[in-house]
Amino acid sequence: MLELRSRLTAKIGGSAAEVHEPVELAELIALVDRLRSRGRAFRVLAGGSNIVAGDAPLEEAIVSLRALRRFEKRSDTLWRADCGVPLGEMVARSVRSGLAGLECCHGVPGSLGAAVRINAGGKWGTIGGVLREVTLLTRDGRVVRRSVEPGDCAYRKTAWWDDLVLDATLEFAQSDPAATQARVAAVHEHKRTTQPLRYPSAGCIFRNPSPTQPAGLLIDRAGLKGTRIGGAEVSTLHANYIVNVGGATGSDFLALMALVRERVQEVHGVRLEHEVEVWN
Ligand SMILES: Cc1cc2nc3c(=O)[nH]c(=O)nc-3n(C[C@H](O)[C@H](O)[C@H](O)COP(=O)(O)OP(=O)(O)OC[C@H]3O[C@@H](n4cnc5c(N)ncnc54)[C@H](O)[C@@H]3O)c2cc1C
Numbered sequence: 001m002l003e004l005r006s007r008l009t010a011k012i013g014g015s016a017a018e019v020h021e022p023v024e025l026a027e028l029i030a031l032v033d034r035l036r037s038r039g040r041a042f043r044v045l046a047g048g049s050n051i052v053a054g055d056a057p058l059e060e061a062i063v064s065l066r067a068l069r070r071f072e073k074r075s076d077t078l079w080r081a082d083c084g085v086p087l088g089e090m091v092a093r094s095v096r097s098g099l100a101g102l103e104c105c106h107g108v109p110g111s112l113g114a115a116v117r118i119n120a121g122g123k124w125g126t127i128g129g130v131l132r133e134v135t136l137l138t139r140d141g142r143v144v145r146r147s148v149e150p151g152d153c154a155y156r157k158t159a160w161w162d163d164l165v166l167d168a169t170l171e172f173a174q175s176d177p178a179a180t181q182a183r184v185a186a187v188h189e190h191k192r193t194t195q196p197l198r199y200p201s202a203g204c205i206f207r208n209p210s211p212t213q214p215a216g217l218l219i220d221r222a223g224l225k226g227t228r229i230g231g232a233e234v235s236t237l238h239a240n241y242i243v244n245v246g247g248a249t250g251s252d253f254l255a256l257m258a259l260v261r262e263r264v265q266e267v268h269g270v271r272l273e274h275e276v277e278v279w280n
Contacts, residue, residue, distance in 0.1 A: 083113025
């Protein structure tokens with residue numbers, strides 16, 4: 001039995017009765033095959049930093065990816081890693097090695113695989129900028145290794161959105177270590193001053209409707225900063241974050257998300273789409 005709150009960064013959610021945690025990719029592939037052939041529904045959990053879960057026990061099985069941690073240097077600048085490797089480890093290791101390209105992902109919690117699925121990053125760039133190859137377990141059960149083409153990675157979306165990312169190969173550029181460190185420091189400072197990192201959260205709740213209409217600005221202009229339901233609060237620092245200010249439940253989060261959506265629709269006529277995954 002797994003209490004989801006122990007694995008989700010927002011510290012919310014109910015329990016899951018069936019949990020699998022493969023330690024090798026081959027074991028993961030066989031497990032998914034077995035679950036699918038039995039018609040058993042499952043959900044994939046990695047770092048849990050982009051998931052909002054309700055409080056009811058989860059009916060689906062959980063496939064946890066955190067034990068899949070193989071890492072390999074194919075050359076000084078070309079690195080391959082399993083989906084469960086923490087993204088932060090890849091950032092720190094590349095920066096320490098004087099390699100540039102992944103500084104944009106400094107401070108993004110979670111795993112490499114989920115970052116590759118959603119094309120994680122921010123205003124400094126995204127992981128798609130260094131992504132060269134992915135191995136996927138497709139919805140129809142095939143293992144496909146493919147190179148990354150222009151257009152595969154877009155804003156919080158990729159061509160392999162519905163597949164399971166098994167591993168990824170990243171290519172870095174040799175760089176002046178001091179310059180790379182300075183870029184990381186700039187990203188760090190930006191995050192420290194603009195994101196509510198003191199409280200548990202699931203990161204940005206909604207996708208930006210367009211580059212000129214950030215969801216946070218729309219929520220702020222709808223007067224919602226500081227709005228609370230139970231222990232969930234629309235952050236006063238960054239309105240696209242809902243933070244757990246103490247004892248929040250999944251229902252608190254979900255109710256506040258629905259309220260924000262409704263008000264933004266009323267005030268701006270814009271329907272916000274979730275960036276987080278909702279497990280309910
Ligand atoms: C404080 C904070 C700051 C954040 N800042 C940023 C930011 O700056 N930029 C940004 O892009 N994101 C940010 N996020 C969001 C989040 O960290 C990213 O979306 C991250 O990539 C999620 O990784 P995870 O391993 O935690 O995924 P999880 O939360 O475990 O899973 C997220 C989704 O991906 C699926 N998934 C997980 N692994 C795989 C896989 N290998 N293959 C296919 N599907 C998979 C899951 O089923 C789920 O649907 C932030 C979150 C927090 C809490």
